[in-house]
Amino acid sequence: MTEKSIKIVTWNVNSVGQRLSRMLAFLDRESPDFLCLQELKGADEKFPMAAVVEAGYRAEVFGQKGYNGVAILSRHTPVLVTRNFGDGVDDPAARFIAATYELAGCLKPLTVMSAYIPNGQAIGSEKFIYKLEWFQRLRKYLATHHKPDDLVALVGDFNVAASDIDVYDPVAWREHIHTSTRERQGLHQMTTFGLVDTFRHLYPEDPGYSWWDYRQMSFPQNKGLRIDMVYATKPLAEKCREVRVDRNERKQGSVEGDKPSDHAPVIATFDLSNPRII
DNA sequence: ATGGCTATCCCTGATAGA
Numbered sequence: 001m002t003e004k005s006i007k008i009v010t011w012n013v014n015s016v017g018q019r020l021s022r023m024l025a026f027l028d029r030e031s032p033d034f035l036c037l038q039e040l041k042g043a044d045e046k047f048p049m050a051a052v053v054e055a056g057y058r059a060e061v062f063g064q065k066g067y068n069g070v071a072i073l074s075r076h077t078p079v080l081v082t083r084n085f086g087d088g089v090d091d092p093a094a095r096f097i098a099a100t101y102e103l104a105g106c107l108k109p110l111t112v113m114s115a116y117i118p119n120g121q122a123i124g125s126e127k128f129i130y131k132l133e134w135f136q137r138l139r140k141y142l143a144t145h146h147k148p149d150d151l152v153a154l155v156g157d158f159n160v161a162a163s164d165i166d167v168y169d170p171v172a173w174r175e176h177i178h179t180s181t182r183e184r185q186g187l188h189q190m191t192t193f194g195l196v197d198t199f200r201h202l203y204p205e206d207p208g209y210s211w212w213d214y215r216q217m218s219f220p221q222n223k224g225l226r227i228d229m230v231y232a233t234k235p236l237a238e239k240c241r242e243v244r245v246d247r248n249e250r251k252q253g254s255v256e257g258d259k260p261s262d263h264a265p266v267i268a269t270f271d272l273s274n275p276r277i278i
Numbered sequence: 279a280t281g282g283c284t285a286t287c288c289c290t291g292a293t294a295g296a
Contacts, residue, residue, distance in 0.1 A: 213282090
């Protein structure tokens, strides 16, 4: 393979079954190398594998009945796939999958991770503590399995707006779930492994919202949060040329299709034209 | 202040998401 760039997408689809036609159209239109999904909301056997294969992709799937569920779609075949953290914690939630690829023209393997960070529900709740612990477990997983100079893309729905620029109304959302100091610290601790927020790095001033509430006409008023991110280790982040939010996928209508997810896809493009560096 | 919408499954209400 000699492609000069790779495209990595993260998209919380809020049920892969409900979003199938939109997703297939997206694959056809954008032709990403990697499409990382969150909130499949179904067990493995409910995943639309035949349609994905028909579209020219394969899928590494980590499903769960009713809730959560993550996947990585790609035209490439991984050499290694891991599901969950394998850290001995008894946690049945399907929120993390990682796949490693040896791409032609790439001197080092590329690892792509699709993560669905817990929502946290309410500050101080049991689910909030679980969210904070989940960040620590993810941080430990990174340190155990990778080095900061590996090629790693950690993408997904992080359920935290990292700073006030990522929030449409920071005053109303002050110390709210998704913006609280402890959540932001958890997210920051994760990045200290050596991860760059590619969107924020390229566009310091752009809100870049990726989620809008289904209620209250939030999307037409652009009342959003940026909680879906593409993180990359430094050697990979240096190759990032563009990150964009595909807001058309949040729209409703005959052109875009019905029933959008409440999240829009985030599309990152990396230029790998100099293989001596990668 | 609350909930307003959309998804799941036990399915015609409860639970969860953010």
